[in-house]
Amino acid sequence: EAAVTQSPRSKVAVTGGKVTLSCHQTNNHDYMYWYRQDTGHGLRLIHYSYVADSTEKGDIPDGYKASRPSQENFSLILELASLSQTAVYFCASRGTGDAEQFFGPGTRLTVL
Amino acid sequence: GDQVEQSPSALSLHEGTGSALRCNFTTTMRAVQWFQQNSRGSLINLFYLASGTKENGRLKSTFNSKESYSTLHIRDAQLEDSGTYFCAAAYTGYQNFYFGKGTSLTVIP
Helix, strand or coil: CCCEEEECCEEEECCCCCEEEEEEECCCCCEEEEEEECCCCCEEEEEEEEECCEEEECCCCCCCEEECCCCCEEEEEECCCCHHHCEEEEEEEECCCCCCEEECCCEEEEEC | CCCEEEECCEEEEECCCCEEEEEEECCCEEEEEEEEECCCCCEEEEEEECCEEEEECCEEEEEECCCCEEEEEECCCCHHHCEEEEEEEEECCCCCEEECCCEEEEEEC
16 A cells, blocks of 8 residues: 655644645655645645656645655645644555555654 | 535434434535544545445444535444544546535433
8 A cells, every 4th residue: 555654743833934844655645745734624726746856836825835855755845834824734655547646654743 | 605515414313213414515526535533633535536335343434416415424323423523525627626514413321
Protein backbone atom coordinates (compact mmCIF):
# COMPACT_ATOMS: atom_id res chain seq x y z
CA GLU A 1 0.00 0.00 0.00
CA ALA A 2 1.06 3.58 -0.67
CA ALA A 3 3.15 5.21 2.01
CA VAL A 4 2.70 8.94 2.40
CA THR A 5 4.27 10.71 5.34
CA GLN A 6 3.92 14.29 6.49
CA SER A 7 5.97 16.51 8.77
CA PRO A 8 5.46 18.07 11.15
CA ARG A 9 2.34 16.35 12.47
CA SER A 10 1.32 19.48 14.29
CA LYS A 11 2.55 23.03 14.38
CA VAL A 12 1.74 26.30 16.08
CA ALA A 13 2.71 29.37 14.08
CA VAL A 14 2.44 33.10 14.63
CA THR A 15 0.52 35.40 12.35
CA GLY A 16 2.79 36.73 9.65
CA GLY A 17 5.35 33.99 10.04
CA LYS A 18 6.49 31.53 7.40
CA VAL A 19 5.35 27.92 7.58
CA THR A 20 6.52 24.99 5.50
CA LEU A 21 4.69 21.68 5.53
CA SER A 22 6.43 18.68 4.01
CA CYS A 23 5.16 15.54 2.34
CA HIS A 24 7.09 12.47 1.24
CA GLN A 25 5.85 9.46 -0.70
CA THR A 26 7.66 6.23 -1.48
CA ASN A 27 5.44 4.74 -4.15
CA ASN A 28 6.76 6.26 -7.31
CA HIS A 29 3.50 8.17 -7.84
CA ASP A 30 3.46 11.04 -10.31
CA TYR A 31 0.60 12.99 -8.77
CA MET A 32 0.78 14.70 -5.41
CA TYR A 33 -1.81 16.92 -3.77
CA TRP A 34 -2.24 19.31 -0.87
CA TYR A 35 -5.68 19.67 0.70
CA ARG A 36 -6.99 21.52 3.70
CA GLN A 37 -9.78 20.38 5.97
CA ASP A 38 -11.71 22.73 8.18
CA THR A 39 -13.85 21.52 11.06
CA GLY A 40 -17.05 20.01 9.78
CA HIS A 41 -16.06 20.20 6.15
CA GLY A 42 -14.66 18.02 3.45
CA LEU A 43 -11.26 18.47 1.88
CA ARG A 44 -10.48 21.28 -0.52
CA LEU A 45 -7.62 21.21 -3.01
CA ILE A 46 -4.91 23.85 -2.60
CA HIS A 47 -2.15 22.83 -5.02
CA TYR A 48 -1.18 19.75 -6.93
CA SER A 49 1.66 18.47 -9.06
CA TYR A 50 1.95 15.81 -11.73
CA VAL A 51 5.71 16.00 -12.29
CA ALA A 52 8.78 17.14 -10.42
CA ASP A 53 9.66 20.84 -10.67
CA SER A 54 6.10 21.75 -11.64
CA THR A 55 3.07 22.69 -9.56
CA GLU A 56 -0.49 23.67 -10.39
CA LYS A 57 -3.11 25.71 -8.56
CA GLY A 58 -6.07 23.89 -7.12
CA ASP A 59 -9.36 25.37 -6.02
CA ILE A 60 -8.14 27.52 -3.11
CA PRO A 61 -4.50 28.50 -3.83
CA ASP A 62 -4.52 32.04 -2.44
CA GLY A 63 -2.03 32.48 0.38
CA TYR A 64 -0.18 29.25 -0.41
CA LYS A 65 2.76 28.23 -2.55
CA ALA A 66 3.90 24.73 -3.40
CA SER A 67 7.19 23.16 -4.34
CA ARG A 68 7.92 19.77 -5.92
CA PRO A 69 11.71 19.37 -5.95
CA SER A 70 11.58 15.64 -6.65
CA GLN A 71 9.02 12.97 -7.42
CA GLU A 72 8.99 11.91 -3.77
CA ASN A 73 8.68 15.31 -2.09
CA PHE A 74 6.00 17.99 -2.17
CA SER A 75 5.95 21.01 0.14
CA LEU A 76 3.29 23.53 1.01
CA ILE A 77 4.52 27.00 1.94
CA LEU A 78 2.66 29.71 3.78
CA GLU A 79 4.80 32.83 3.34
CA LEU A 80 2.70 34.99 5.68
CA ALA A 81 0.56 32.77 7.86
CA SER A 82 -2.86 34.11 8.79
CA LEU A 83 -5.46 33.12 11.35
CA SER A 84 -7.74 31.84 8.57
CA GLN A 85 -5.13 29.24 7.63
CA THR A 86 -5.66 27.33 10.86
CA ALA A 87 -6.76 23.90 9.62
CA VAL A 88 -5.67 20.32 9.14
CA TYR A 89 -3.59 19.82 5.99
CA PHE A 90 -3.47 16.55 4.12
CA CYS A 91 -1.07 15.43 1.46
CA ALA A 92 -1.99 12.70 -1.01
CA SER A 93 -0.37 10.87 -3.88
CA ARG A 94 -1.76 9.00 -6.85
CA GLY A 95 -0.46 7.09 -9.81
CA THR A 96 -1.30 8.08 -13.38
CA GLY A 97 -4.45 7.01 -15.18
CA ASP A 98 -7.31 5.38 -13.35
CA ALA A 99 -5.87 5.27 -9.85
CA GLU A 100 -6.91 5.97 -6.29
CA GLN A 101 -5.45 8.57 -3.96
CA PHE A 102 -3.49 7.66 -0.85
CA PHE A 103 -3.39 10.12 2.01
CA GLY A 104 -0.84 11.03 4.62
CA PRO A 105 -1.79 11.31 8.30
CA GLY A 106 -2.35 15.06 8.20
CA THR A 107 -0.72 18.10 9.81
CA ARG A 108 -2.67 20.15 12.32
CA LEU A 109 -1.69 23.80 11.90
CA THR A 110 -2.72 26.43 14.40
CA VAL A 111 -1.97 30.05 13.60
CA LEU A 112 -2.10 32.41 16.57
CA GLY B 1 -21.74 25.31 -6.31
CA ASP B 2 -20.83 21.97 -4.84
CA GLN B 3 -20.06 19.30 -7.39
CA VAL B 4 -20.48 16.52 -4.85
CA GLU B 5 -23.42 16.40 -2.46
CA GLN B 6 -23.40 13.88 0.34
CA SER B 7 -26.38 12.69 2.34
CA PRO B 8 -27.28 12.36 5.09
CA SER B 9 -24.96 14.76 6.86
CA ALA B 10 -25.30 12.73 10.07
CA LEU B 11 -26.53 9.26 10.88
CA SER B 12 -26.94 7.14 14.01
CA LEU B 13 -27.14 3.36 13.80
CA HIS B 14 -27.58 0.73 16.46
CA GLU B 15 -25.03 -2.05 16.41
CA GLY B 16 -26.03 -4.80 14.01
CA THR B 17 -28.16 -2.61 11.79
CA GLY B 18 -27.31 -1.09 8.43
CA SER B 19 -27.88 1.85 6.18
CA ALA B 20 -26.80 3.55 2.98
CA LEU B 21 -24.83 6.73 2.43
CA ARG B 22 -25.18 8.55 -0.84
CA CYS B 23 -23.24 10.96 -3.03
CA ASN B 24 -24.94 12.83 -5.84
CA PHE B 25 -22.91 14.53 -8.54
CA THR B 26 -23.86 17.64 -10.48
CA THR B 27 -21.97 16.49 -13.56
CA THR B 28 -20.61 13.33 -15.13
CA MET B 29 -17.85 11.84 -13.01
CA ARG B 30 -15.38 9.19 -14.21
CA ALA B 31 -14.49 7.73 -10.83
CA VAL B 32 -15.38 7.91 -7.16
CA GLN B 33 -13.43 7.10 -4.05
CA TRP B 34 -14.85 6.49 -0.56
CA PHE B 35 -12.96 7.14 2.67
CA GLN B 36 -13.54 6.74 6.37
CA GLN B 37 -12.04 9.38 8.64
CA ASN B 38 -11.52 7.79 12.01
CA SER B 39 -11.36 9.34 15.46
CA ARG B 40 -7.63 10.03 15.03
CA GLY B 41 -8.33 11.99 11.88
CA SER B 42 -6.75 9.51 9.49
CA LEU B 43 -8.32 8.97 6.07
CA ILE B 44 -8.77 5.28 5.36
CA ASN B 45 -9.36 4.15 1.79
CA LEU B 46 -12.52 2.09 1.45
CA PHE B 47 -13.28 1.85 -2.25
CA TYR B 48 -12.24 3.22 -5.61
CA LEU B 49 -14.71 2.68 -8.45
CA ALA B 50 -14.75 3.65 -12.10
CA SER B 51 -18.05 1.78 -12.52
CA GLY B 52 -20.19 -0.97 -11.03
CA THR B 53 -20.13 -2.40 -7.53
CA LYS B 54 -17.42 -3.46 -5.09
CA GLU B 55 -17.80 -5.25 -1.81
CA ASN B 56 -15.48 -5.67 1.13
CA GLY B 57 -16.77 -7.42 4.22
CA ARG B 58 -19.71 -5.49 5.60
CA LEU B 59 -19.28 -2.64 3.15
CA LYS B 60 -20.51 -2.39 -0.41
CA SER B 61 -20.26 0.51 -2.83
CA THR B 62 -21.92 1.22 -6.16
CA PHE B 63 -21.09 3.88 -8.73
CA ASN B 64 -23.62 4.81 -11.41
CA SER B 65 -21.92 7.31 -13.69
CA LYS B 66 -24.90 7.75 -16.03
CA GLU B 67 -27.25 8.65 -13.20
CA SER B 68 -24.55 10.61 -11.36
CA TYR B 69 -24.53 9.00 -7.95
CA SER B 70 -22.65 6.60 -5.75
CA THR B 71 -23.71 4.76 -2.63
CA LEU B 72 -21.93 3.16 0.30
CA HIS B 73 -23.88 0.46 2.12
CA ILE B 74 -22.94 -0.55 5.64
CA ARG B 75 -24.47 -3.70 7.10
CA ASP B 76 -24.18 -5.19 10.60
CA ALA B 77 -22.71 -1.92 11.90
CA GLN B 78 -20.01 -2.18 14.59
CA LEU B 79 -18.77 0.43 17.03
CA GLU B 80 -15.52 0.80 15.08
CA ASP B 81 -17.52 1.93 12.03
CA SER B 82 -18.14 5.25 13.75
CA GLY B 83 -16.47 8.18 12.02
CA THR B 84 -16.99 10.46 9.09
CA TYR B 85 -17.39 9.04 5.61
CA PHE B 86 -16.34 11.04 2.58
CA CYS B 87 -16.75 10.48 -1.09
CA ALA B 88 -14.52 12.15 -3.64
CA ALA B 89 -15.16 12.16 -7.37
CA ALA B 90 -13.27 13.18 -10.50
CA TYR B 91 -14.63 14.62 -13.71
CA THR B 92 -14.15 12.86 -16.99
CA GLY B 93 -10.81 14.00 -18.41
CA TYR B 94 -9.80 15.72 -15.18
CA GLN B 95 -7.19 14.43 -12.80
CA ASN B 96 -8.37 16.03 -9.58
CA PHE B 97 -11.03 14.98 -7.12
CA TYR B 98 -13.83 16.94 -5.48
CA PHE B 99 -14.88 15.97 -1.98
CA GLY B 100 -18.31 15.90 -0.43
CA LYS B 101 -18.78 17.39 3.03
CA GLY B 102 -19.08 13.98 4.65
CA THR B 103 -21.54 11.87 6.62
CA SER B 104 -20.90 11.65 10.34
CA LEU B 105 -21.80 8.13 11.46
CA THR B 106 -22.32 7.19 15.10
CA VAL B 107 -22.83 3.54 15.96
CA ILE B 108 -24.73 3.13 19.23
CA PRO B 109 -24.27 0.05 21.45
